[in-house]
Structures are given as C-alpha cells and as structure tokens.
Amino acid sequence: MSEPPRFDRGHTDDLMSFLAASPTPYHAVANAAERLEKAGFRQVAETDAWDGTTGGKYVLRGGAIVAWYVPEGAAAHTPFRIVGAHTDSPNLRVKPRPDSGAHGWRQVAVEIYGGPLLNSWLDRDLGLAGRLSLRDGSTTLVNVDRPLLRVPQLAIHLDRSVNADGLKLDKQRHTQPVWGMGDDVRDGDLIAFLEETAGLPSGAVTGWDLMVHSVEPPAYLGRDRELVAGPRMDNLLSVHAGTAALAAAAGRGSELSCIPVLAAFDHEENGSQSDTGADGPLLGGVLERSVFARGGSYEDRARAFAGTVCLSSDTGHAVHPNYAERHDPTHHPRVDGGPLLKVNVNNRYATDGSGRAVFAAACEKAGVPFQSFVSNNAMPCGTTIGPITAARHGIRTIDIGVAILSMHSARELCGAKDPFLLANALVAFLEG
Template sequence: MDGGIDDPMLGHAADLRGFIESSPSSYHAAHEASRRLDAAGYARQREEEPWSARPGGHYLRRGGAVVAWWVPEGAGPSSRFRVVGSHTDSPSLKLKPQPHSRAHGFSQVDVEPYGGLVPNAWLNRDLGVAGRLICADGAERLFSTGEPVMFVPQLAPHLHREDALTLDRQRHLHPVWATGDRSILGRIAQAAGAAPGDVVGMDAYAYDTQAPAVVGSEFLAAQRQDNLVSVHASLTALLAADSREIAVLAAFDHEEVGSSTTTGANGPLLERVLQRTALALGASWDEYFRMLAGSSCVSADAGHSVNPNYPEYYEPCHYPVAGGGPVVKLNANQRYASDGPGQALWLRACRRAGQPTQEFVSNNAVPCGSTIGPSTATRLGIDTVDVGVPLLSMHSVREVSHLRDSWALAAILRGYWELD
C-alpha cells in the first residue's frame, strides 16, 4: 500500500482499532488489558492476598490502572526491573454527580471538563457515556451506552457572524440529550444492568461513538490515542517479549489531571508492585534498592507531530513528522525525564528493533507539556526516558497517528525488554 504500509502494520492497526473501541473509558482500557493478559496466561494478583513471584506472568488491576509483570526463570535479588509506563485516561467531559438539568424545553447533561481538552472539538459529535457505577452492595459495574445519547450543539453562523469561536466551558459545553424533562441517569443505569435506585456512586465520561478509521491508507483517526496507542503497544510488546529481567508494564490513570491519585503515576501503585515482587523473591531492603539502582523506565506517552498548517509553533530543527518513527522527548527544564543515559537506552532499543526514531524539543516561546516520566523518575529514582508516537490534533476528540509509528513503538518496546 502507499507509504510503505505492509501487512504486519495493518494487522497491528486493526488490533489497535479493536483495543480503542473496547476502551471508551480508563476503566474499560484496564479491563480490556486484563482480559488480554488473562488470555495469555497471566495470573491476577489481588493486593490483599500474599504476593506471588513465581516465574511467569502476573498482573493487578485497580480502577482504571493495570500493572503487569513477567518474572523470568532464575529471577532473584540480583535481578533488575525494566518498566514501560503509559496511561489509560484522556481529556473528556465528566458527568457531575447530579447530571440532570432543564433549559428552554430541553433536558441537558451537566458535565465538568476533565484534563486539557480542546473545547471546540466536542461540538456536534455523537457522544456516548461510559465509565463505572458503584451499587449499594459495593459492586462495581462497568458500563457503556454503546450508542450516541447526547451532543453539544454549536451556534449557527447566521446568529454568530464572527470568525472567532470562544466557548464558555460552563454554558457552551453543555450536552443536550432529550426534550422535555428526562434524566440521563436511567439510561446509564440501564447500560450497567442496574436499577437507578441501587446506584450510589458514579465515574462517567463522554466519549466519541465514531469508530476508528484508516485514512488515506497511512493514518489512523480515532479518539483517545493519547494514550491508548502506548498502552496497546506496551501490552503487545510485553506479550511477545523474551526478557531476561523482570519486565513491568504500568498503565496508570489520571495522567491528564496531574497523576496525584491512588492509580496515578505519583501514587504508590508501581512502587508497591516492585517492592512486593522483590521481597517475594527473597530480597532484603538493601538488595531491593540495589535492584532499583540497576533498573530503568521507558515512559511512553503521545508526542507531537509538526502540523503543516502551524509550523511556527514548533522548534525549527526538532520537529517530528508523523510516519518518521516514535519520538524521544527532551526538555531542559525536566518537563520530560529524558537525559543522556535515557537517550542512549532508547537508541539501543531502537537499534535492536531496527526502527527509526525522532527527537522532539519544544519551541522556546511555546509552553511545554509534561507526562508520567518525571513522576516515575522522582518517585523511584531510576533512569527514565520519555518517548511516544507523534500525533496530529492531540487532545482533540479525534486524534490522528501514522500506522507505521504505532507498529514501530511496539517493536521498540519489545526491543527494550529484550536488551542484554
């Protein structure tokens, strides 16, 4: 096909599309990853139960986060951890606890912006609702409406003839779901198979119901590619890798809002997995810290491709192009954790996989974002490098990646886990 896209890349893209469609919320992404780990023979570890470090695959799931690890034969206190981090959440509109309101003959859904969303991208989209419900008996139920149930209508140009579009997040990002006086809570409870009166808690988010699509034989257009592309690539790589060290996948939640939660990168989840695994392998505390000293982390989050319509926003000599390979992200002020040793580690993995890479540095006049890399490096004190596939329209409802880059990322992450 055009652009050098071959069958393995198309197969990877088809599997990625399926993963995205199965993951309309962070909770669904963690569930789908767990389902695939189960199918591959990984054993689920309950946090309240004794820890197992027997050779083979293990995983735990907490909320919208999942951590999986492979213990090779002969692992012990002299082993090292090789971690790949990512995150399951994306910018969205989160439903408020009492989401029902009425205005001028319409029933609307009260929402709150989650993360750094692009407001205008949510206009005129066919939106579903997905997330989790907590019932009175303590049971957690994942749900998805599976079909569009609401939309955010844009003001017609006949009534607003200015080119500039300024949206008030309280007044204008207010979805419509019905006429008359009807609450959406009944529809949500139905999707979860619960009675409305049984629901005592809810974490529910809007999502785009339009299916992922390959565009022009090279590009993938889909919601939540930041950062499901990395979650999928790391999961694919883990299940294919033959690692001599303890290979760890950490897919956190809440990166888009700062990571400071029980399931975020600033929380204890990954650290506890590493500690308990080391102790179960017979390590003393001193030996555990020695294991960390030889460990490393590849933080895989989405990066920026240059947008050819806005080149002035990019560093003239360090702008990645979609299709040119995953990027390593660098920032002098440590908004990314990458440094010289991290770059060298990444390049070794790229060479092992036979895949290209690019460098991303922000334009000095444009504020730089951040990701889970600095959080992981700070909490664990291990060498960390920030990488990812270059996206167009990042944080939009419909982001765009190149098929070659997502496939290459999985190959490089496998190469990292298989390094000598």
C-alpha cells in the same frame, strides 16, 4: 541496525479495535487485562499475600494496571524494565447531580476533565460510558456506545463574528450536552436510564464515574490508508503497544535478563496525584512486593531499583503543516518516521544522554528508526509521567512516544505504521 520489521497492518487494526472498545480508563485496563490473560498472565489481589512464583501477573486498581513477568531463576535483585503510560484522556465527565435542562431541552451536567480541545466536542455524536458503583459494594462497567448526547454549537446567524474573531466557549454555559426533550427534569433520570441499560435493578447504583465519548469509530484515512484517525490515542496508543510488547517479551521466558513491566496509570491529564496516578504509591508498592515475595531484602530492593529503567511512552507532536512555525525549526518530527525521543533540559521530560543511549540501543536492536522532539523555545512545554516516575522512585526514565496531530481533540491523527514501530521498539527494550 537489525533488519527493519516488516509493517504488519494487523497491529494497527488491533489498535483501532482497542480504541473503540476502551471509551474510559476502566474499559482500557479491562481490555488490557483480557489480552494479558490470553498470554498466560494471572490477576493477583493487592489484599492477598504474594508468592515468588515465576510467570506473568497483574494488578488492577480502578483505571490503572500494573503487569509484570518474572522469568525462571530471577534473583531478588533482578532489575525491572518498565513501559509507563496512562489510560486517561481529556473529555467531559458527568457531575454528581447529572440531570439538568432548560427551555424544553433535557441536558446532562458535565465537568471538563484535563485540557481538551473544547471545539472538537461540538456537534459530535456522543456516547456515555464509565464505572457504576453499586449498593452491595461492587462495581460494573457500562458503555452506551450509540449517539446519545450532543453539545450543539450556536448557529452562525446568531454569532456573525465567529469566523472573524474566533470561537469563544464559556466552559460552564456552552459545554452542557443535550440528550432529549421535556420540561420535567427529574433527579435520577440519567442514572435510572443507565441502570436499565446495564440490566440492574432500580436504585442499585449509588455512585458513578461517567464520561462522554465520540461514537465515531477509528478509521484509516488518506489515499493509501496511510493515516489513522481515532479517539484517545493520547494515550491508549501507548497502553496498547505496551500490552502487546509485554506479552511478546514474556514469550522469551527464562531468556530474559530483567523483569519486564507495564505500568498504565490514570489521572495523568490532571497531574497524576491519586492512588491510581503515577505520583501515587501503586508502582513502587508492586515492585517492592515483587522483590520481597522472591525472598529479597531492602538491599535487594535498592539494587533492583538502581538497575531499573523506565520508558515513559506518551504521544508527541508531529510537525503541523499549517503551523510549522510553532515547532522548533531544527526538529520537525513526521508521522511514520518512528517513535519520538522527547527531550527538555528543564526536566519537563526525563530523558538525558544516558537515557538516549538506552533507547537508541533498543531501536537498533529492533530495526526501528526514531526521531528527536524538543519544543520551540517560545512555547511552553508539556510534561508526562516521566519526571514524576524518575523523582518518586529514583529510577532512570526516558520519555518517548508516537508523533500525532490534533492532540487532546476528541479525534486525533497518527501514521498507520508508527504504532507498529513503537511496539517493536518496546519489545526490544523490555527484553533487556
């Protein structure tokens, strides 16, 4: 194994800034694109003709980004090395008719996205952010990053059994946040407020994709600041690491033996079936167009895909000190123990033995330790974009990630070193 990389807290500091600045998938891809622009990448439009020039390029589509670097002299059949991730996180999202209320309270009507730990959204200061679609056909991002909403919990005096019998939340009745007082609830109040906040004229907004977020910033935790608490680590931690790794790999230029790629998709938390999800055509279309833009044929496309490998990077479960029996008794991943290699023989994860060898080689090259994760046989196993990517595109895929606690909470927890270790492993993988 190579010499282990010396921990750089600057990477984790930058991750915390990325998390804070990315309350929605749309903000996340905008921030990733900004970082890639600084590294010399340029945006290409899907509606334009593509050329076969070398260098870094990326496409944006809604809450998804696909970026790649073509080294000088790359043949049309040069394989790809892909880091796959997702930009979305479970949360509460605004309904088409957002203005509601009762009994003197003004509320916002929300729908539950994905599988959040609902109790983690109670009694928390919440902001509102997302994408506004305008009458002229354009879109703009908005972020009210201050305490604006709150989902109030029922006082224990009115539910004396809550601690004995457990909290029971009705997803419709008990999750609607308050954001003011008054009995004169009028349609359009929330959107008018956002138009004013974004500096838009009244009536400019005709569509929206809005979601709430905790405004509490990410923070170091623990005696020696060895832990990080923050929102949306699942899975912006991987998006951030993948962006940093792609920029670093691009610095190798003509030394690369493959074409490094970052593919960060939306809608993983609800099945990935969308035009910006991993089960959609975005990644395959970008890879094929890259082959054809370099003068390749269908045969070159087939050869490139046959040699391609994807790391599906998503967070995984660290062993929980209060619920160790929920984990497999022989697999207890720890925070700051290095990235997880995630295995499930029923293909909920895409890793097999040959994939393990690829990841082990990357970690060895980077001097990064890694751990294995497998679910307790008595517990249903989650899944990722890994099996979807493998099946849809016919490319070898390996599932990995960073061990965290409180997955799907409004605020999750990881080790301070693990994001740095993941990024180093991804650089080694992308370099081929």
